[in-house]
Amino acid sequence: MADDLDRGGADRPIPKPGITAIQAYTPGKAKAEGVENPVKLSANENILGASPKARAAFAQAAEQLQMYPDGRASLLRAAVAEKFRLEPERLTFGQGTDEIFQLLNQVFLEPGDNIVQGEYGFSAYAIGARACQGEVRFAPEPNLRVDVDAILKAVDGRTRLVFIANPGNPTGTWIGREEVARLHANLPPSVVLVLDGAYAEFATDPAYDAGLDLARAAENVVVTRTFSKMHGLAALRVGWAYAPTPIAEAMDRIRLPFNISIPAQLAAVAALEDEDFAARSVAHVEQWRPWLAQQLGGLGLEVVGPSGGNFLLVGFPGRAAEVEAFLASRGLLVRGVGGYGLPDHLRITVGLEEHNRALIEALAEIYP
């Protein structure tokens, strides 16, 4: 093992311990062999595209390509603060929320410290923690749902961060306001609770809450949100965190100085203003998510849920890889989640009406 070597005395540069054991992030597939222009239902992108206003703002940014961006993302900061009624100085912007997770890990983890996350938690948390030589403790998720008691049990004296994707990816399941409050109330005050609300806008059940009010009052809660999903700006990589001031300041010290590009800042501001596009995106998911769940159930398939995301996790016992390949041959790319320890499931983004109908028709051929 390279990790056991005396790195200073080695005959070649050797990465620090743990790096070579990290499993790199696997993105959803974008291509299918022999199929032109397949439909990508594998990355939970916005199937309606992006706001026309955001696209126009992006195009306008072409006039400023010679400039460095505003390192504070001041316009975007003001726009997010106003929209969500948050203190601007408590916001941190990142290249997607992925960068925020990395910053949090860097701020809090020393070698030997740990993070706690659910068994099927989003993989970016663990990659960042391991890069800081942190340990990753997985709490069981019975019924593919975050279990607050299991999370609390996994916390120990070296735990610095608890990451909860709510709704979860790849499960789509979520815990309500009261469970989040109970989790927070029972965590030691030295542990940061990170509430990742990448899919928050699609979690329309009144019992759901993204945690901004909890974060406002607490000294150890960070809420993260992204422009990648409902706003349809995944290509531009913009996410933000609402954190207690000392945590926001710590992240600010180590982030790259110009981490959000000018096109990304301008498009994100325009996207926030485009309430019509946002409403249509949510309404589309609210219309087709239950339809898909019902049709899949009708084929005798187990749909994990209820899902609070723009996707469903579906059980295909013993056949997930075969079904994934079959759907790809029909031009429908879905996401295998074996890497999450779910080899019998596939994650499927809610598509346009024609995609959803094509999916059900294709599956009906193999689940008659």
Ligand SMILES: Cc1ncc(COP(=O)(O)O)c(C=O)c1O
């Ligand atoms: C739960 C969850 N959190 C965060 C992200 C990353 O979002 P971003 O594009 O903001 O980095 C994703 C993306 O798929 C996600 O599923």
